[in-house]
Amino acid sequence: PAPLRDRMEIIQLEGYTEYEKVKIAQGYLVPRQIRANGVTDEEVTINEDALRKIIQDYTREAGVRNLERQIGTVCRKIAVKIAANTVKGVEVTPEIVREYLKKEKYESETSESIEIPGIATGLAVTATGGDILFIEATRMKGSGHLRLTGQLGDVMKESAEIAFSYIKAKTEEWDLPKDIAKKEDFHIHVPAGAIPKDGPSAGIAMVMAMTSLFTGRPVKSKIGMTGEVTLRGRVLPVGGIKMKVLAAHRAGIKTVILPKKNEADLDELPEEVRNDIKFILVERIEEALNAAIKPSEKTDKDKPRMEWFYDKNTPPPVTASEKV
Numbered sequence: 001p002a003p004l005r006d007r008m009e010i011i012q013l014e015g016y017t018e019y020e021k022v023k024i025a026q027g028y029l030v031p032r033q034i035r036a037n038g039v040t041d042e043e044v045t046i047n048e049d050a051l052r053k054i055i056q057d058y059t060r061e062a063g064v065r066n067l068e069r070q071i072g073t074v075c076r077k078i079a080v081k082i083a084a085n086t087v088k089g090v091e092v093t094p095e096i097v098r099e100y101l102k103k104e105k106y107e108s109e110t111s112e113s114i115e116i117p118g119i120a121t122g123l124a125v126t127a128t129g130g131d132i133l134f135i136e137a138t139r140m141k142g143s144g145h146l147r148l149t150g151q152l153g154d155v156m157k158e159s160a161e162i163a164f165s166y167i168k169a170k171t172e173e174w175d176l177p178k179d180i181a182k183k184e185d186f187h188i189h190v191p192a193g194a195i196p197k198d199g200p201s202a203g204i205a206m207v208m209a210m211t212s213l214f215t216g217r218p219v220k221s222k223i224g225m226t227g228e229v230t231l232r233g234r235v236l237p238v239g240g241i242k243m244k245v246l247a248a249h250r251a252g253i254k255t256v257i258l259p260k261k262n263e264a265d266l267d268e269l270p271e272e273v274r275n276d277i278k279f280i281l282v283e284r285i286e287e288a289l290n291a292a293i294k295p296s297e298k299t300d301k302d303k304p305r306m307e308w309f310y311d312k313n314t315p316p317p318v319t320a321s322e323k324v
Contacts, residue, residue: 015062015063015128015129016063016129017242018052019270019273021051021064022052022055025068025071026051029067032068033068033072033075038079039082043088044089045089046071046074046091047092049094054067054097056106057107058070058106078090116218117213117216118137118138118209118210118212119135119209119212120134120206120209120219121135122134122204122206122224123201123256124202125199125201130246131247132248133191134190135188135190135202135206135208136188136191137186137188137189137209138189138213139186139187141183141185142183142185145185145186146160147186148160149187149188150189150191150197152190152198154198155198156190156197156200156202159206162203162206162229162230163203163210163229164210165231166231166233167181167207171214174214176214176215180214188210199238200228200236200238201238201239203228204227205226207229207289208289208292211289211293212293217295218293219293220293220294222253223253223256223291223292224244224255224256224257225256225257226244227262227288229285233285234283234284235288236261242269255277255291256277256280258282260283
């Protein structure tokens with residue numbers, strides 16, 4: 001009941017990250033399953049790459065219950081071979097995991113090389129941890145309608161509408177045809193349509209995909225982003241930074257664009273992740289566009305850095321902070 005909840009403190013518990021799951025497995029789950037299946041540490045060793053494969057391809061959970069079950073399955077199959085005197089010991093690698101657990105149950109998203117305009121890589125948080133998602137935009141002849149697909153929630157739809165309005169307001173400044181938003185229809189799609197998606201943090205990726213589509217300039221590869229945007233072009237902080245960045249690292253993304261006000265969240269990341277990813281902290285969407293959109297040789301070659309996306313009648317904001 002609401003009156004009772006009002007008198008209680010609600011504690012939100014996040015799921016384990018992949019990094020945490022690996023450490024839990026190495027310290028507790030693997031030793032426990034080795035003992036439970038009657039083998040010894042000398043007979044069975046499971047390396048870190050094998051554990052990561054089990055986590056990414058055979059389990060999709062907030063905790064580690066199914067992870068322990070899969071580790072137990074591997075240990076039992078090794079125990080059978082040891083009992084049959086076919087092997088004396090096994091070092092479990094990703095290839096052996098595939099042999100024992102058969103076909104992968106899940107497929108993790110990986111960063112793709114983007115060569116066509118209208119695609120941006122966003123970062124999201126799900127019930128089972130962080131993930132990357134692709135925002136795809138296209139256009140066709142029409143009358144200025146915006147269509148959204150991918151089972152998007154109300155907040156995410158509003159983010160797409162904000163992105164659309166922001167781009168339409170910039171058509172004259174970016175030397176685009178003034179009637180481009182009246183003679184064409186636009187479609188934004190977020191793949192994995194069977195999975196519901198919501199939240200404001202994809203706003204910056206929505207703007208990025210639409211800007212790329214309108215200007216005909218692709219988004220740079222290996223770059224992910226998260227952040228809420230406003231009609232004035234401000235980038236607001238979002239939650240789940242730790243899980244989102246870890247998902248980006250797992251997917252092979254090398255640069256991540258974050259809201260400036262989320263800088264303190266970077267302290268929660270493992271050192272190996274902080275050292276491997278370049279973080280660009282922004283306060284304005286123009287800073288993010290400058291960092292992520294590929295330059296046009298014909299349009300930008302004679303213009304100073306960071307001038308293309310800024311209003312010519314106002315001074316540019318502070319350059320995006322870069323933290324490596």
